[in-house]
Amino acid sequence: MKAAYGSLRHKHSEYMHWAKTQSRARFNLATSGVAPFPLRELQVNLGELEINGDNSYGYPPLQQAIAAHCGVDPECVVEAAGTSMANHLAMAAIIEPGDEVLIEYPAYGPILDVARYLEANVKRFRRTEENGWAIDPAEVRRCITPKTRLIVITNLHNPTSALTPETVLPEIGDMARSSGALVLVDEVYLDAVYENTPRTSFHLGPEFVVTSSLTKVYGVSGLRCGWILAQPDLAWKMRRLNDLYSATAVYPGELLSVAAFQHLDLLRQRARRILEADRKILRDFLAQQSAISAVWTEWGTTSFLRLVRGDADAFLERLRCEFETSAVPGRFFEMPGHFRIGMGVNTEMFTEGLKRIGHALS
Numbered sequence: 001m002k003a004a005y006g007s008l009r010h011k012h013s014e015y016m017h018w019a020k021t022q023s024r025a026r027f028n029l030a031t032s033g034v035a036p037f038p039l040r041e042l043q044v045n046l047g048e049l050e051i052n053g054d055n056s057y058g059y060p061p062l063q064q065a066i067a068a069h070c071g072v073d074p075e076c077v078v079e080a081a082g083t084s085m086a087n088h089l090a091m092a093a094i095i096e097p098g099d100e101v102l103i104e105y106p107a108y109g110p111i112l113d114v115a116r117y118l119e120a121n122v123k124r125f126r127r128t129e130e131n132g133w134a135i136d137p138a139e140v141r142r143c144i145t146p147k148t149r150l151i152v153i154t155n156l157h158n159p160t161s162a163l164t165p166e167t168v169l170p171e172i173g174d175m176a177r178s179s180g181a182l183v184l185v186d187e188v189y190l191d192a193v194y195e196n197t198p199r200t201s202f203h204l205g206p207e208f209v210v211t212s213s214l215t216k217v218y219g220v221s222g223l224r225c226g227w228i229l230a231q232p233d234l235a236w237k238m239r240r241l242n243d244l245y246s247a248t249a250v251y252p253g254e255l256l257s258v259a260a261f262q263h264l265d266l267l268r269q270r271a272r273r274i275l276e277a278d279r280k281i282l283r284d285f286l287a288q289q290s291a292i293s294a295v296w297t298e299w300g301t302t303s304f305l306r307l308v309r310g311d312a313d314a315f316l317e318r319l320r321c322e323f324e325t326s327a328v329p330g331r332f333f334e335m336p337g338h339f340r341i342g343m344g345v346n347t348e349m350f351t352e353g354l355k356r357i358g359h360a361l362s
Contacts, residue, residue: 011117015109015332025326027353031342032158032328033301034271037219041266044259053251057239062254065261066227070200070210078228078238079249083188086211086226088114089245090184091150093238094209095120100147102181104135106333108158111186115152123148129306132295133162137171148181155201156189159333159340161300163193169201169208176207184209191217193299194272202229209234214260216301218267224250225257271344275301278343278350285354291361301344304330312337315360323356 023030053059058079067074080086087110095101097119103112105124115122125143127133135153144151151172155164169185176183185201187210202210213226228238260267282303286294294305305327307315312330316339319325330338343350 013110013113015113015328018329018332022320023326023328025320026324027349027356028326028345029341029350029353029357030326030328031301031345032340033216033221033342034219034344035274035346036222037260037267037270039256042256042259043263043266044256049252049255051252053254055248055251055254059249059251059254059258061258062225062261065258069261069264070202070212070229072200072202072229073232075232076202076229076235078230078235078242079254080211080213080226080228080242081224081246081249082215082221082226083186083211083213084110084226085224085245086213086228087111087184087186089238089242090209090211090228090230091115091120091152092118093234093241094150094182094184099149100145101150101152102140102143102148103152104154104157106159106330106335107152108154108186109332109334111152111154120150121147127157127160127162129295133157133160133304135164135168135172137168137175140172141175144175144179144181146179148176148179150182150184151176152184152186154186154189156192156297156300158186158189159302159328159330159338160295160304161189161192161297161302162295163198163297163299166198166201166204170204173205173207177205182207182209184211186210187212188216189300189302191268192275192301194268200229206231214257214267217271218260218264219271220257220260220267223253223257223260225253225260274347275344277347281347281351281354282341282343285358289358289361292357302340302342304333304335304338304340306330306338312339315339319357319360323360325353325356325360327357 063074066077101120210229215221292305328340
């Protein structure tokens with residue numbers, strides 16, 4: 001008998017299910033963002049918090065804080081519940097069923113899941129390990145067609161943390177413009193570039209739509225403070241689409257998000273200290289290992305490692321069961337021979353987790 005609720009095909013995320021049910025371990029390297037920032041250090045007066053407040057299509061102080069952070073007009077800002085919801089709203093507002101969407105490979109699983117849920121005709125362009133996981137404009141040009149309506153990339157790339165420089169992005173924009181397409185850039189990790197931080201690609205032209213949040217780099221993921229940057233007409237379409245998902249945002253979360261923006265440097269520098277310590281430890285670890293390899297990146301909270309020999313899924317299962325250490329299987333990024341590890345949470349835990357990976361390898 002066919003279930004009344006229909007098939008689950010394209011209506012769930014295997015990665016998110018794994019993350020919620022199987023990722024935790026005593027030495028958890030399956031993280032994607034930095035350590036939680038303690039509320040007591042946020043320098044906010046909790047006596048001023050309210051449960052309810054006025055918010056029809058965005059809380060003005062938060063809209064203004066996001067706009068100031070990104071250097072855009074507040075009319076271009078759409079609030080969203082984290083980057084995942086921002087990506088969903090953005091894609092749903094831009095594409096129709098059957099539209100061609102060109103997405104990087106490898107890709108963050110939930111981005112693909114959303115495109116398929118929206119019944120897009122998903123095409124791919126490759127990033128290669130041999131090329132440092134960089135975007136090759138010639139590869140995009142080879143794959144784009146007159147039917148392409150949206151090009152989707154992550155910058156920093158998830159899972160590898162490869163940075164796409166501003167010299168490359170305008171080429172992608174030119175290709176999109178020639179096909180009547182838009183470029184969606186998920187920039188949730190971009191602020192983990194601590195020196196000469198690139199400006200948001202939204203400034204490169206009207207064909208760019210950007211998603212981001214405070215969830216990965218700033219340690220306040222529980223606030224679900226995400227946003228979309230889009231041209232005003234498209235931004236309004238996204239706000240109206242969000243009517244289907246929520247009446248209003250969580251008002252205490254909006255108030256605390258405004259407080260977070262007032263102290264972003266404090267949040268960012270705290271995370272940077274942990275990340276830089278972890279990155280040095282990782283570099284030393286990789287230099288001593290022959291059983292795994294990785295493209296070295298200077299920034300980001302994650303690193304994508306390749307198991308030189310053997311079955312990566314079996315290795316990760318043994319790592320978790322016998323060594324109490326978890327990492328994200330590469331199959332969730334369409335690269336089953338790889339696995340992703342996270343930095344920036346706790347340097348002592350990270351150090352011990354790497355040691356246990358070394359023991360498991362030997």
